[in-house]
Amino acid sequence: MVTRFDLLAGVNKDEGSTTVVGYIGVLNMSDPEAGVSIELASKVLELYCEMLTPLSVQLCTKFLFDTYELDKLSNDIERGHRIGELFGEVSFNADTFRQLIEHSTGTKSTYAYYFTEAKQVNYTFLPVPSWVGEKSSHADELPFVFGSPYSKENSLEKVYFGDNVPADARLWLNFFEGLTDKNKPLSDVMMRTWTNFAKSGNPNLPVPLPVGTPTWPLFNISADTVMEFNSAELKVIATPEKDRLLNLTETLFAARTAQVNADKAPSMFIA
Secondary structure, eight states: OOOSSOEEEEEETBTTHHHHHHHHHHTTOSOGGGOOOHHHHHHHHHHHHHHHOTTOHHHHHHHHHHHTTTTSOSSHHHHHHHHHHHHHIIIIIHHHHHHHHHHTTSSSOEEEEEEOOOEEOOOSSSOOOGGGOEEOBTTTTHHHHTTGGGSOTTHHHHHHTTTOOOHHHHHHHHHHOOOOGGGHHHHHHHHHHHHHHHHHSOTTOSSOOOTTOOOOOOOOTTTOEEEEEOSSOOEEEEOTTHHHHHHIIIIIIHHHHHHHHHHHSOOOOOO
């Protein structure tokens, strides 16, 4: 872990929501509006674990099934949302907070954020079931950090493509468009804190933050402080689902590392 630079890092509440949509498309669900059954959940996790721990797919599948209590949920839609949490925490959150913890033991500043502002999931090549709803999906903070609420309607489209917008470009244009004046206050705070950090290594200065913005505290193992960004309220919270993230790191990721190291070890033959 590089600790000679200041670090600002974080995650979004629903990092894995678009991944759920992807797996639904891959498995060709006959009725995606119904949610995710236990049988389908097992298939999804088997595919996922083939990438995570290919030498122990069954153990990985059982570990995730038990950790997220997928067999104890009351309905298939709730199970779909829980699998979204699983994808986000395994793919993004656990490693991000592991890096934040490691970095905070050094001499440089460490700041953590948790973005929870929800919007409709629409930047995917696949149909989105209605139950997915509004989420704070992977990378949803970027339009706020780059001031998209201040962009004129279709301005990005006109600047980069004129009247001929490729289909793949439309996907990303949809991602950055759709924010309005009501999103400006949150965007203001995020632009200010990010640029302050770039200037000073501290998101709170040198430029004063908007009135009412709480001071963003340093992150460390003992303080465990994270800034939550949401239009309804900006507040300092503890690391969300900290125990579950640590369990992923200490159990699943440790097993994966052991497998990788075993693959690299020289073969030994006994005559």
